Amino acid sequence: MNDLSTLDTRITGARSDLRSLDIGLPPDIKAVRRRHARRRNALIGAAGLVSVFGLMVAVGLRRDTSESAADPQGIGTKIGETPWRLMLMPAGWTGSLVDDDTTTITSAEGQQIELSAEPGVRPPTDAPVVVGPLVDGYSTGATIYVERMGWTLEVAIPGGGTVDEAAAVWLLQSIGRVDIVAPFPDTPLPADIPDVVGMDYEAATEVLLGAGIRSEWFRMPRGLAPLTGTHPVGTVLEMRPIENRVILNIEAPPYELGEEADRYVGGFNPNLNAYGQSRWLVGGALPFGERSAVPYVFLSGEISAVFSPQSPNGTATIQDYQSQLNGRQPSEQPVDTEQPAATEAASAVDLATGQTFPLENPALSYQGLALEGLPDGWTLILESTQATTNGCPTEKAVVLRERASIAAPIDCTRGYGQTLPRNWMVIEPIPEAISMNRGCSLRLMSWNPPTRPSMQLCEQQFSYTLGFATEAELSGRGQYLFFDGVDAVVSAGGDGTGLALALVYADGHSAVEDPDENDFTIAARRDLDELRAGGRGCTALVARAEPDFDLAASEAIGTVAGTVFPDTGADMVGRPDGIEATNINPQPDARGTMISLKSGDVETPYLLAHRYVWNPETLAGEWRIASIERYTGIWPPPRQLPGRPPSQTLPD
Amino acid sequence: VDHVAQITNATVTDLTLFDDFYRAEYSNAVRLAWTLTGRKDLAEEIAQDAFLAAHRRWGVVGSYDLPGAWVRRLVLNASTSRRRRVANEARVVLRLGRERELAASTTETIDLVRAIRKLPARQAQVMALLVAEDLSIVDIAGVLELSEDTVRTHLRRGRERLTELLADTSTDGMDQ
Numbered sequence: 130m131n132d133l134s135t136l137d138t139r140i141t142g143a144r145s146d147l148r149s150l151d152i153g154l155p156p157d158i159k160a161v162r163r164r165h166a167r168r169r170n171a172l173i174g175a176a177g178l179v180s181v182f183g184l185m186v187a188v189g190l191r192r193d194t195s196e197s198a199a200d201p202q203g204i205g206t207k208i209g210e211t212p213w214r215l216m217l218m219p220a221g222w223t224g225s226l227v228d229d230d231t232t233t234i235t236s237a238e239g240q241q242i243e244l245s246a247e248p249g250v251r252p253p254t255d256a257p258v259v260v261g262p263l264v265d266g267y268s269t270g271a272t273i274y275v276e277r278m279g280w281t282l283e284v285a286i287p288g289g290g291t292v293d294e295a296a297a298v299w300l301l302q303s304i305g306r307v308d309i310v311a312p313f314p315d316t317p318l319p320a321d322i323p324d325v326v327g328m329d330y331e332a333a334t335e336v337l338l339g340a341g342i343r344s345e346w347f348r349m350p351r352g353l354a355p356l357t358g359t360h361p362v363g364t365v366l367e368m369r370p371i372e373n374r375v376i377l378n379i380e381a382p383p384y385e386l387g388e389e390a391d392r393y394v395g396g397f398n399p400n401l402n403a404y405g406q407s408r409w410l411v412g413g414a415l416p417f418g419e420r421s422a423v424p425y426v427f428l429s430g431e432i433s434a435v436f437s438p439q440s441p442n443g444t445a446t447i448q449d450y451q452s453q454l455n456g457r458q459p460s461e462q463p464v465d466t467e468q469p470a471a472t473e474a475a476s477a478v479d480l481a482t483g484q485t486f487p488l489e490n491p492a493l494s495y496q497g498l499a500l501e502g503l504p505d506g507w508t509l510i511l512e513s514t515q516a517t518t519n520g521c522p523t524e525k526a527v528v529l530r531e532r533a534s535i536a537a538p539i540d541c542t543r544g545y546g547q548t549l550p551r552n553w554m555v556i557e558p559i560p561e562a563i564s565m566n567r568g569c570s571l572r573l574m575s576w577n578p579p580t581r582p583s584m585q586l587c588e589q590q591f592s593y594t595l596g597f598a599t600e601a602e603l604s605g606r607g608q609y610l611f612f613d614g615v616d617a618v619v620s621a622g623g624d625g626t627g628l629a630l631a632l633v634y635a636d637g638h639s640a641v642e643d644p645d646e647n648d649f650t651i652a653a654r655r656d657l658d659e660l661r662a663g664g665r666g667c668t669a670l671v672a673r674a675e676p677d678f679d680l681a682a683s684e685a686i687g688t689v690a691g692t693v694f695p696d697t698g699a700d701m702v703g704r705p706d707g708i709e710a711t712n713i714n715p716q717p718d719a720r721g722t723m724i725s726l727k728s729g730d731v732e733t734p735y736l737l738a739h740r741y742v743w744n745p746e747t748l749a750g751e752w753r754i755a756s757i758e759r760y761t762g763i764w765p766p767p768r769q770l771p772g773r774p775p776s777q778t779l780p781d
Numbered sequence: 782v783d784h785v786a787q788i789t790n791a792t793v794t795d796l797t798l799f800d801d802f803y804r805a806e807y808s809n810a811v812r813l814a815w816t817l818t819g820r821k822d823l824a825e826e827i828a829q830d831a832f833l834a835a836h837r838r839w840g841v842v843g844s845y846d847l848p849g850a851w852v853r854r855l856v857l858n859a860s861t862s863r864r865r866r867v868a869n870e871a872r873v874v875l876r877l878g879r880e881r882e883l884a885a886s887t888t889e890t891i892d893l894v895r896a897i898r899k900l901p902a903r904q905a906q907v908m909a910l911l912v913a914e915d916l917s918i919v920d921i922a923g924v925l926e927l928s929e930d931t932v933r934t935h936l937r938r939g940r941e942r943l944t945e946l947l948a949d950t951s952t953d954g955m956d957q
Contacts, residue, residue, distance in 0.1 A: 132944040139947070140912050143890040147812055147913050155807035158799075158836050161829040 799839050803832050806849050809914060810856050816894050816913040817860035817905060824860075831855035850924040857909070857925070861902045896946035897939075904939035907932055 325333035810831060814824035831852045835842045842848050897908045903925075910916045910924060922932045 132948065133940060136940055136944050136947065139889055139893050142887070143893045143912055144915055146887050146890040147816070150812065150815075152808035152811045155803055155832070156829065158803060158832065161833050 799836055799843065802843075802848060803836075806852060807832065809849075810852055812913045813853060813909055814856050814860045816909040817857070817898060819894065819898060827856055827859045830859065847923055850920075853910070853914070853924045854926070857906045860909075861906065892947060893943070896943050899946055900939050900942055904935045904942065907935040908939045908943065911936065 323336045325336050328336065807828060810828035811821075811824050814827040815821060818824050818827065834855055835848065835852050842851050845851055893912065897905050897912065899905075900908060906925060907921055910921045914920075916924065918929050918932050918936065921927075921936075922929045925932065927935075
C-alpha cells in the first residue's frame with residue numbers, strides 16, 4: 130500500500146472518528162448573540178482611545194430587566210453587560226444603524242465596533258446621535274429650553290403627555306453630556322475622610338475636594354448617569370467607606386413620570402434594591418476599578434429622545450421603553466424641536482486630493498462636519514469640489530469622489546431617495562436640532578454600503594510579498610486567483626489580449642460589469658462586514674493594464690495598485706505572463722514600503738506609506754497602509770549585495 | 782449526508798427556517814473549525830460567530846443557493862485567521878499538558894488533523910472540508926468559491942504534504 134493509499138485510509142478513519150464526536154446541541158442563538166455582543170463591546174473599554182481624544186456622547190439605549198439582580202454591586206455600568214448604552218466615543222467616531230438591532234460605530238481609522246441589542250428590543254430609530262455639550266436647560270410651562278453650544282433648543286412637550294418636562298430635561302441632559310470626564314485619581318483615598326452626612330451634596334463635594342477626594346455624583350435609576358444642576362438632588366444621608374471608595378446615599382425628590390412614576394422614582398441603591406430612594410456618590414474609584422474615563426458608560430435609562438434628521442426643524446420622539454419593558458407598546462411622544470437660524474455658514478471643506486478619508490476626517494470635524502457612514506478602508510480622495518452653497522440647512526456642501534475604478538457600479542442611492550452618480554458622496558448639513566458645533570453641523574450622508582470601495586488595506590507587517598495573477602482559468606472574462614487569505618480576481622479584456630486586474634476584498638460572487646470609463650469587470654466583490662466576520666484581515670488594491678499595457682494611461686484613470694499581503698503563509702499559485710509585482714528589498718525609501726508593478730518592460734514604482742494604528746479587534750497596534758503614491762525617487766534602486774562593501778579599486 | 786444539497790434544494794428565505802438550518806449545520810461547523818484549530822472551545826466560538834453572522838443577515842444569506850457554504854466559508858476563514866493567533870497560546874497549553882484537542886478521538890485522527898493544520902492555509906481548508914465534512918471536490922469548490930481544478934491542485938498538494946508530515950510523525954514515534 131503506497132503512502133497516498135495509507136493516507137486515504139486514515140482520512141476515512143478520521144472522518145468516521147470525527148463524526149462520532151459529541152459536539153452537543155447548538156446553544157440558543159439568542160444566547161450566542163448576547164455573548165457576542167458582550168465580547169465585542171468589551172473591546173470598547175480596552176481600546177484606550179478615549180483618553181486621547183475629546184469625548185463626545187453618542188446615544189444608545191439600554192434595557193435589561195435582569196441587570197439589577199445580576200449586578201449586586203449595583204453600578205450597572207460595566208461595559209458589555211448591557212445591550213445598549215449611552216457611550217462615550219472619541220472624537221471622529223461615527224455611528225450608523227446597521228439593522229433593527231445593531232449599530233456600528235466607526236472610527237476615523239476605519240475601525241468598527243458593533244453594538245447589538247437584545248433581540249426584540251427596539252433600539253433608537255436612528256444611529257447614535259452625536260450631540261454637543263448641553264450647558265443648561267430651563268422650562269417655561271410646557272416648553273423646555275436647552276442651551277447647547279450657543280443654541281437654544283426648544284422642546285415643546287405636548288399637552289397631556291406622559292413625560293413631564295423635568296423628565297425631558299433629564300433626557301436631554303442624559304444624552305447631552307460632552308464635557309470631558311476626568312478620570313478618578315488612581316490613588317488611594319486618604320485615611321481621613323470628612324464626614325459629610327447631612328450636607329447638601331454640592332457642599333459635600335466641596336468638603337471632599339478639600340480633603341483631596343475628587344467626587345462625581347451620579348443618579349442611578351438603572352445605571353450610571355451624571356448628576357448636574359438640573360437634577361433634583363438633596364442631602365447626604367449616609368456615608369459608607371468601602372475600601373478605595375466612598376458611597377454616599379443622597380436624599381432626593383422623586384421624578385414624576387406619569388403613570389410609570391413608580392418605576393422612575395429615586396435612584397439606585399445597590400445594597401437594597403434596584404429602585405431605591407437614594408442616590409449615591411462614588412469617590413476615588415468606581416467599584417469595578419474603572420479609573421479611567423474610558424469605561425464610563427452613561428446609561429440612558431428606560432426612555433430616551435431620538436432626533437430625526439429627516440425633519441427640517443428636527444423632531445424628537447421620547448420613547449418610553451419602560452412601557453415596552455412591561456409588555457406594552459412604547460409610548461412615543463413627539464417633541465417638536467425648533468432650531469434657530471444658523472448663524473454661521475458652514476465652511477466648505479478642502480480635502481486633500483490623494484489623501485484618505487481617515488486622514489482627512491479631522492479636517493471635517495474641525496469644520497463642524499460629522500462624517501456619518503465613513504467609508505471603510507483607505508479610500509483615496511480623488512476629487513473634492515466646493516459646495517454648491519454654504520448655506521444651511523439643506524444644500525450640499527462638499528462632494529467627494531472616490532476612486533472611480535474601484536467602487537462597485539451600483540447606484541448610490543441616498544437616504545432620501547435621490548440617486549447620485551456612483552462613487553460620489555455628499556456632505557450636507559444636519560438639519561436636526563442637535564448639532565456638533567458652529568451652529569450648522571454637516572454630516573456625510575448616505576454612504577451606501579454596497580458601494581464601498583475596495584481599497585481596504587489592513588496589513589500587519591512591513592514586509593510584503595506582492596504578486597498578481599495566477600494560473601487560474603482565464604476564460605474570456607474572469608480569471609480567478611487567490612493567495613493565502615486574500616482572494617483576487619483578474620479579468621481579461623474584451624478581446625482577451627490584455628489583463629485588467631481587479632483585486633477585490635475576497636472571494637466573491639457574481640461578476641459585476643463596469644461599463645463606464647473603466648471598461649473592466651469586477652468579478653468578485655465582498656461586503657467588508659462579511660469579510661471581517663469571516664476573519665479576513667486584509668484586502669487589496671486594484672491594478673489594471675489595458676490591452677496595450679499602457680500603464681501610464683491606466684494610472685491616469687486611476688487604476689493603480691497591487692496586492693499586498695504578508696509574506697508569511699502566502700500561498701501564491703502561479704504568475705501570469707507579463708505582469709508581476711515584487712517587493713523591493715532593501716527598501717530605498719524610509720517613508721514606506723516600495724513596490725514595483727511591472728508589465729512587460731514597463732516597471733512602475735509606488736510608495737506605500739504606513740501608519741501605526743490601534744486595532745480594537747485585536748487589541749494591538751498594527752501597521753496599515755495609509756497612502757499609495759507614485760515613487761519619484763531613483764528607480765530602480767541600486768542593488769546592494771549583502772556583506773560586500775563597494776569596491777574601491779578599479780578592475781584590472 | 783449531503784446537507785449542502787439539501788440546503789440548495791430548499792432555498793431558505795424564511796427566517797423561521799434559520800433554526801432548522803442552525804441545528805442541522807452546527808455540529809458540522811464545529812467539527813470543521815475543530816479540525817483546523819484543534820480547540821473545542823475555540824471551534825464552538827467560531828461556529829457560533831458564523832451562525833450569528835448568518836442569523837443577522839438571514840434575509841440575504843437564507844436566499845443564497847448555498848447558505849451552508851456561506852457559513853462554512855466564515856468558519857474556514859475564521860479558523861485560518863485564529864489559528865495563527867492561538868499558535869503561541871497552544872504551545873503554552875501543550876506545555877502545561879492541558880490539551881483539550883479531540884479528546885474523544887483516536888491517536889491516528891489526532892495526528893492527521895494536526896498534520897492538516899500544518900498545511901498552508903488553503904490546502905488545510907480543502908483538506909478539512911474533505912476530512913471533516915466529506916465534501917466532494919465540487920462541493921469544496923462551491924464552499925471556497927474556487928474552480929474545481931484549483932481545488933484538485935490543492936488537494937493533490939495537500940495530500941502529498943500530508944503523507945510527508947505523517948511519515949515524519951511516524952518516524953518520530955519510532956525514534957521515541
